[in-house]
Amino acid sequence: MLIKTIHSWEIPESRATCEQVFLNRRRFLAAAGFAGIGIASGVRPGFASDDPTAALYPAKVNPAYADAGRKITPEAINTTYNNFYEFGTSKRISKAAEALVIRPWEIAFEGEIETPFKLQFDDLIKKVQLEDRVYRHRCVEAWSMTVPWSGFTVKQLVQLAKPNSNAKFVKFETFNNPEMAPGQKPSLFGSSYPWPYSESVTMAEANNDLAFMATGAYGKPLAKSMGAPIRLHLPWKYGFKSAKSINRITFTSERPKSFWEVLGPNEYGFWANVNPEISHPRWSQATERDLETGKKIPTVIYNGYGEQVASLYDGLKDELGAALFK
Numbered sequence: 597m598l599i600k601t602i603h604s605w606e607i608p609e610s611r612a613t614c615e616q617v618f619l620n621r622r623r624f625l626a627a628a629g630f631a632g633i634g635i636a637s638g639v640r641p642g643f644a645s646d647d648p649t650a651a652l653y654p655a656k657v658n659p660a661y662a663d664a665g666r667k668i669t670p671e672a673i674n675t676t677y678n679n680f681y682e683f684g685t686s687k688r689i690s691k692a693a694e695a696l697v698i699r700p701w702e703i704a705f706e707g708e709i710e711t712p713f714k715l716q717f718d719d720l721i722k723k724v725q726l727e728d729r730v731y732r733h734r735c736v737e738a739w740s741m742t743v744p745w746s747g748f749t750v751k752q753l754v755q756l757a758k759p760n761s762n763a764k765f766v767k768f769e770t771f772n773n774p775e776m777a778p779g780q781k782p783s784l785f786g787s788s789y790p791w792p793y794s795e796s797v798t799m800a801e802a803n804n805d806l807a808f809m810a811t812g813a814y815g816k817p818l819a820k821s822m823g824a825p826i827r828l829h830l831p832w833k834y835g836f837k838s839a840k841s842i843n844r845i846t847f848t849s850e851r852p853k854s855f856w857e858v859l860g861p862n863e864y865g866f867w868a869n870v871n872p873e874i875s876h877p878r879w880s881q882a883t884e885r886d887l888e889t890g891k892k893i894p895t896v897i898y899n900g901y902g903e904q905v906a907s908l909y910d911g912l913k914d915e916l917g918a919a920l921f922k
């Protein structure tokens with residue numbers, strides 16, 4: 597039986613006071629001439645300066661994605677306002693996420709591929725073409741941000757894995773280590789999340805040029821709070837599809853059940869394409885709150901990336917019904 601857990605995103609906007617207080621306080625500190633969180637100490641949270649891949653960043657800007665049509669969200673906000681349930685259900689997990697050990701980091705490639713194999717992250721990054729892209733990010737909780745990522749296309753990862761003809765889906769899994777990530781410890785009350793966190797896409801989605809494996813942001817290796825050393829970013833889908841800290845990639849013939857789909861199938865479906873016309877069962881998706889300014893802006897179908905991805909869903913009208921959200 598599914599025991600209902602209350603997520604932070606289920607709190608109506610009017611009650612999200614801590615967050616507002618935090619953002620207002622940041623503005624106050626900035627106005628008063630103080631540096632924001634993470635800058636005050638001179639150390640960016642989640643960034644290890646001795647990272648052996650540091651010299652790879654920033655990568656070369658891909659001109660097609662140099663401008664997301666929105667102002668880039670300040671780094672100090674993105675590295676300290678996160679969803680990363682492995683480290684807690686609040687947005688303030690950046691300190692807890694420092695416990696994430698990212699070296700060595702082995703990634704397993706499994707399932708419907710020529711030969712299953714494992715690859716160290718530091719070796720994988722040498723086999724791919726890194727580039728910089730600015731992308732919009734729209735969380736299902738109706739907040740959004742704009743991030744300058746570095747990374748490589750999921751397409752390159754697929755090529756590296758050599759899927760066979762049975763492969764129809766790609767599943768991305770996060771680590772599972774309750775010692776390191778307290779959120780993964782079984783709950784005393786018996787309710788538990790279906791760890792490890794996982795998300796899947798179709799092969800066509802994986803091979804779309806927009807689908808991105810992010811390994812860096814803001815010209816540096818990825819902060820731990822943002823899913824170091826490697827995470828997905830699928831800018832036309834709600835944020836929960838973009839799994840963090842990935843260490844297993846499995847090609848499957850059947851559609852896998854993802855983390856949030858198991859927890860709440862009516863609310864966090866497989867497709868999860870951004871769509872302002874399809875309300876979440878408990879709130880509207882018509883607008884979103886920009887993390888920096890706190891201003892509400894209209895949400896755009898496919899988060900503004902329809903030209904590139906809408907055709908992926910043409911043949912799926914029946915399955916999707918009205919609800920591209922699901």
Ligand SMILES: Nc1nc2c(c(=O)[nH]1)N[C@H]1C(S)=C(S)[C@@H](COP(=O)(O)O)O[C@H]1N2
Nearest residue numbers: 678679680681735770793835836838839840
């Ligand atoms: N492993 C893992 N990946 C995750 C999540 C998570 O809790 N665990 N949260 C998701 C959600 S809901 C969002 S909005 C984004 C948040 O990414 P950010 O913290 O870099 O903004 O990560 C996604 N990936």
Ligand SMILES: [Mo]
Nearest residue numbers: 735736835836
């Ligand atoms: Mo999210």
